[in-house]
Structures are given as C-alpha cells and as structure tokens.
Amino acid sequence: MKMYLNGEWVSRDNVQEVLNPYDGSVVDTVPSASVEDVATAVDSAERGFKEMKTLSAHDRYSFLMKAAELIEERKEDLARTITLEEGKVISEGRVEADRCKQTIIVSAEEAKRLQSEVLPLDAAPGNEGKFGFTLRVPVGIVGAISPFNFPLNLVAHKVGPALAAGNAVVLKPASDTPLSALKLTEIMLDAGFPSEAIQCITGPGGTVGNALVSNIKVRKITFTGSQEVGEQICKTAGLKKVTMELGSNSPLVVLPDADLEKVAQATTQSGFSNAGQVCISTQRVIVDQSVYGDYLDALVPVVESLTIGNPIDDPVKLGPMVREGDAVRVSEWINEAVSSGARLLTGGERDKAIVSPAIIADAKPDMRICKEELFGPAVTV
Secondary structure: OOEEEOOEEEOOOOEEEEEOOOOOOEEEEEEOOOHHHHHHHHHHHHHHHHHHOOOOHHHHHHHHHHHHHHHHHOHHHHHHHHHHHHOOOHHHHHHHHHHHHHHHHHHHHHHOOOOOEEEEOOOOOOOOOOEEEEOOOOOOEEEEEOOOOOOOHHHHHHHHHHHHOOOEEEEEOOOOOOHHHHHHHHHHHHOOOOOOOEEEOOOOHHHHHHHHHHOOOOOEEEEEOOHHHHHHHHHHHOOOEEEEEOOOOEEEEEOOOOOHHHHHHHHHHHHHHHHHOOOOOEEEEEEOHHHHHHHHHHHHHHHHOOOEOOOOOOOOOEOOOOOHHHHHHHHHHHHHHHHOOOEEEEOOOEEOOEEOOEEEEOOOOOOHHHHOOOOOOEEEO
C-alpha cells in the first residue's frame, strides 16, 4: 500500500515489508518515510486544520457517522487485514473491527457535546454580577502514534476524537502493522473529511516518530506503547500536550467463594486473547490458598482446549505473536521461572512465533515473569 500525505497517496523507493507473523510471508509493502516526509505531512496538516475550522460540529458528526457505515461495509476486509499483519485470530479481528465502528460512533456523538464551563466570579470583592466562561477549542495538529496489538481500534481511539474536536491528525502506525491504519485513513477520506485533515506516514519509529514528536507545529502527541518509548516521547515532546497509554502487569485475585469454573474461563479469555499481547492481559493470578489446587485443576483443561494454528482459520483460538523475537523472549522468561522453582503445568513450547498457552504455578513475586510486563501467552499463579 501507499502512504497518505499532502493530500495524495504516495510511494517511495525505500519500502518496508509487512510480514504475516504466522508463516513469515509478505502481506504487502509500505513506504519507508523520511524526515522530510514528516515535515511535508505536518505542513499539509497545518493547511488541513484550517479546513477543519470551517466544519461545524454537525459536519464532523456526519462525516464520522459515514465512516462508521463504511467500517461496517468493509468489516470483513478489515478483520482479515488485522489477522494477516498482526497474527490475531480472525474471530478477534472481527471483534476489533466492530469495536472500531463503535469507537467512531462515540467520537461522532462527542463532536456534538464539546461543552464549555461557566464560572461565577463574585467570590472576590468588586466582582458582583460577573462570571467567567471557558471555550473548548481544537489544539491544532495532533500527532498520533499507535501500537501493533490493536492496529485498527487503537488508531480509531486517536483519530476519531481528534477529528471530532476539529483537529488535523498526522498518524504514525506501528511498523509491524501499518495496513489497518492506512485503510482507516482511506475510510475517513471517503467519509468526506478534507483531504489534508489526516495524514498517515509509515516507516521506522526512530526516524518518523521522533521527527513527528519534535516538530514544533504539532501541538499534541497521543501514544500507546511501552513505558520506555513513552518516557522518551515525553522528553522529546517538550511543552506539547501529551497523552500516554503505556504498559501494565495486571493481576487477577481469586477469593474462596469464587465460581472456579467461571474464573477459569475468564482467566483464559483475559490471559490468552491476542496471544497475551494486550495491555490489560491477565498475567498474575493471586489465589487464596484454600482454593489454589481446585483453581489450577479447573484452569488447566480450559487452557489446553485452545486450538492453536493459522489465525485466519475460524476454529483457531490462539495464533502467533507479532514477532518471533517476542516469542523467544517469552520462552526465555518461562524457562527462567521454572529454573527458579516455578512449575510449568502446561504449554510453553515454541514453534517460530507461536508459543503454546502456558500456566506457571508457584510463581514468586520477584520472578521477572511476575514483576515485569510479559505481553505474551503465559499466566502465572
């Protein structure tokens, strides 16, 4: 696919391959943007922002609702794109496409509710009968940097609200999964937004991301990703408005009166969706000792029932991680925990980018697999 900047779809001599995580095949190629391309995109967005100022709240609402209709029409293609570039099983890809539509609908509704605030000023002497008020105005150009794990919906989380508020957007999708973002950009343009109101530039984060974050014309940065990269962005962004959605290490607490069969199902769903590559994925399960053994007995067969394989096939419930290097890391952390006294009850075998869903019992809080974000298909108990 081509990238979109300066009101047109463009290619470049330097390209990067988008790989299918399951088999390593090339899904497509995208341009590898330069620092100059970023500057061009921002300058174009500056013009796009002026066009956005001419739109009413109803105009923005209407365009976003049209975008939601187009997402519904193209849902199966979007779901397949998610699966092919990210490795998410096709059933989860369809759910993500549905969630993307809902995100855009909510954004559309909020375009009509950008409320102000009225403040009485008569608390100070001499201000009797006076009041102040605020007005919400768009910041201008929003730089949006999205992650690989929800390559459509988390792009919508950034683009939808930004356009709803009347901003222009320069979008930089994750290098592993740019295709879904490019297709959402196309949808926004087809829905009627001005041609320069949105830009989507592809390429390495170190080049494209840094140039975008440091550009003085960009007034807000929204980023979803790792804490390490988030900290670097905050240092580079300076006085820009910044929104960070970073990593997590999510616990699940199981009390003695819990329905263990339901908890086992919930643990499996929350721990192994998208091969554990979810920022709120269950990673640590803290179980009351009185039901510890019963919980493990309930959990193991549910996890072992997950069908592993090619994520484009409907019966499959767990596919590959986005990169084989990440799968290697997960395997290393599992082995490290076992060598430190934990018990591997099931799973943990690696085949290229696929790691079979693992349950690690008797894990200790000081183990790396407990205290750091794993972002993979393993749950510690």
